[in-house]
Amino acid sequence: MQPSAPRGSLTPLVTPFRDDEIDYDAFARLIEHQVAGGSHGITVAGTTGEPGVLALDERERLLEHAIETVAGRLPVLAGTGTADLRSTLRLTRHAEQAGATALLVVTPYYLKPSQHGLVDYFTRVAEATALPVILYDIPGRSGVALSVETIATLAELPNVVGVKEARADLEHVSRVIATCGPGFAVYCGVETLCFPMLALGGAGHVSATGNVAPREMAEMAEAAFAGDWHRARTLHYRLLELNEVVFADTNPVPIKTMLGEMGLIEPAVRSPLAPLLPETKDRVLGALERFHAHSPATTAS
Secondary structure, eight states, X not given: OOOOOOXXXXXXXXXXXXXXXXXXXXXXHHHHHHHHTTOSEEEESSGGGOGGGSOHHHHHHHHHHHHHHHTTSSOEEEEOOOSSHHHHHHHHHHHHHHTOSEEEEEOOOSSOOOHHHHHXXXXXXXXXXXXXXXXXXXHHHHSOOOOHHHHHXXXXXXXXXXXXXXXXXXXXXXXXXXXXXXXXXXXXXXGGGHHHHHHHTOOEEOOGGGGTOHHHHHHHHHHHHTXXXXXXXXXXXXXXXXXXXXXXXXXXXXXXHHHHHTTSSOOOOOTTSOOOOHHHHHHXXXXXXXXXXXXXXXXXX
8 A cells, every 4th residue: 555645734854053053942832832723744854954064963853843843743754864975865865764754855955956856766775664654845945856757667666655846836836746746745934835735736745824813724725635726825825925934034034033033943054054134124023013913822831
């Protein structure tokens, strides 16, 4: 039986820091915020979690802490991709041993492999685990894109169950869904396109905005799955400004700034990322204030 992929809003959590070390107490608060907000799952060490500045052992401990804190209440996607196959295999095997639900494996960054190189890479990763594997296509970060043909080839592997598409190209998404079929899960990784991708038949979203607005992001997916397109569209426009300011600076700096304002974390990032400039911070927090003015209170307990 082919492994299944979770559906809905699978929030990619930020990695909170205090004094340049991972703040596990704050991380637990973020997880409880997701549970209380009705998220359908969490993602650990996705792009929003700053995996590029985490050592491999930090990524392993972070995942272990997430799985322990979740205690079976939500699916846990483990971001295990790196630029190096050996490191990816290490994180992949650890994720399976730790009890992750599925894997999110990014295209190797900086190296710009060929499409046949990507097929070989992802095949080796998939063959190293029994867990469901979700490909992560984010050419703006990695410098290489997965073609529809490459995704379709990899979808033939029994445990490659989906792809996260972090590119603003709905034609490409349509072709992936048409080629791979409705059983292949396609997730949105572009915040402003979560609703359109649901309308195309997407399986949900892995959206940084879910850190700040877990309930609304989950409800938008649920409304779409139920065919309540008016409700889903209404939530899309309610979230639009928030989704836009996520990228007022490099993700996750704006998200961490908002979470800091909400009292959930210290808004610290690791270099070379840097805090928001004052004018950008005003824009980001203004959007958060307007969002909360029309939403139930969302603060730390």
